Amino acid sequence: MKTLKHVGKIKNSGSKVLVVFRTLPGESDMALVVQTSPLADAYHNAIIDVVDSDQAQESNEFGEIMFIRSFPDGRPMLQALQADGRLQKVSTSSIIMTPTPNSEIVLAELNVLIAEQRNCTVDDLYTFVKGAPAKAATEKPPVVEKASDAKPQAAANDEVLTDRDLARNYRSQADAMYKEAARLRKQADDLDPPAKKTTKSKETESA
Numbered sequence: 445m446k447t448l449k450h451v452g453k454i455k456n457s458g459s460k461v462l463v464v465f466r467t468l469p470g471e472s473d474m475a476l477v478v479q480t481s482p483l484a485d486a487y488h489n490a491i492i493d494v495v496d497s498d499q500a501q502e503s504n505e506f507g508e509i510m511f512i513r514s515f516p517d518g519r520p521m522l523q524a525l526q527a528d529g530r531l532q533k534v535s536t537s538s539i540i541m542t543p544t545p546n547s548e549i550v551l552a553e554l555n556v557l558i559a560e561q562r563n564c565t566v567d568d569l570y571t572f573v574k575g576a577p578a579k580a581a582t583e584k585p586p587v588v589e590k591a592s593d594a595k596p597q598a599a600a601n602d603e604v605l606t607d608r609d610l611a612r613n614y615r616s617q618a619d620a621m622y623k624e625a626a627r628l629r630k631q632a633d634d635l636d637p638p639a640k641k642t643t644k645s646k647e648t649e650s651a
Contacts, residue, residue, distance in 0.1 A: 450495055450506040452477070452541040452551065454534065462495055463539065464507040464522070464531065465573065466555055472567045475536050475551055476507065478525055487524075490515050508574050 450463050461477040468474050480488055491510075494500055500509045510522040525531050539551040559566045 447543045448495065449501055449503075449543065451543065452539050454479075455538045455540055455550075461532075461534075461539065462491065462506060463541070463551065464510060465505050465570070466551060466558075467536070467566065467569045468533070469570045471533075472555070472565075472569065473536055473552065474533050475539055477532050477534050477539065478530050479532065483530070486516050491521065494521070505573050 451460075452463055453460050460480050462480060464476040464478060466475050468476060478491070480491065483491065494509060494513050495506060497509075500506055503509050507522060510525075511520070513521050515521055515524055536552040536555060537550060540548050541551055541554055542548055555566050555569060559569055562569070562572065564571075
């Protein structure tokens with residue numbers, strides 16, 4: 445039976461969610477999720493395809509992959525869901541992870557296990573996210589009303605993920621992809637050196 449990371453449901457309502465980030469800076473008892481059922485079919489199918497992908501399953505946080513993947517209309521997934529008010533901040537004790545149809549674990553408990561494996565505290569889990577701010581620079585944000593289990597709250601989203609946060613992570617991802625592209629280009633050139641281009645001198649061209 446296939447095991448899927450990042451997949452869960454809200455404890456009280458049973459609404460299916462994808463966990464974008466398991467903890468938040470300064471709020472390790474809160475997670476960022478997106479409910480899948482309210483999404484338009486094109487968005488729903490696209491995000492499910494992404495979470496099923498090897499890249500997403502190998503990633504510690506689904507949000508890292510959403511930074512670099514887009515919906516069929518070309519909108520970056522994470523940015524689009526934030527702009528549409530689809531990202532919800534929910535207590536980790538209210539989220540049940542469902543890696544298989546027959547297994548469940550509360551996200552708060554899973555975070556404790558992951559922290560033990562990484563020899564850190566649950567408060568420090570966010571530092572493992574690519575592009576995360578340094579711990580010393582992170583301050584606990586103002587307390588905001590928790591998002592409803594049924595309706596996403598745009599105000600909460602603004603507190604969780606600002607345009608500056610998105611820009612910081614986009615730059616981090618772009619830098620990583622640039623370095624990877626340069627590395628692959630070098631390997632390709634080592635295996636098959638590109639032919640040197642010959643150019644005519646101006647004197648020859650004008651002759």
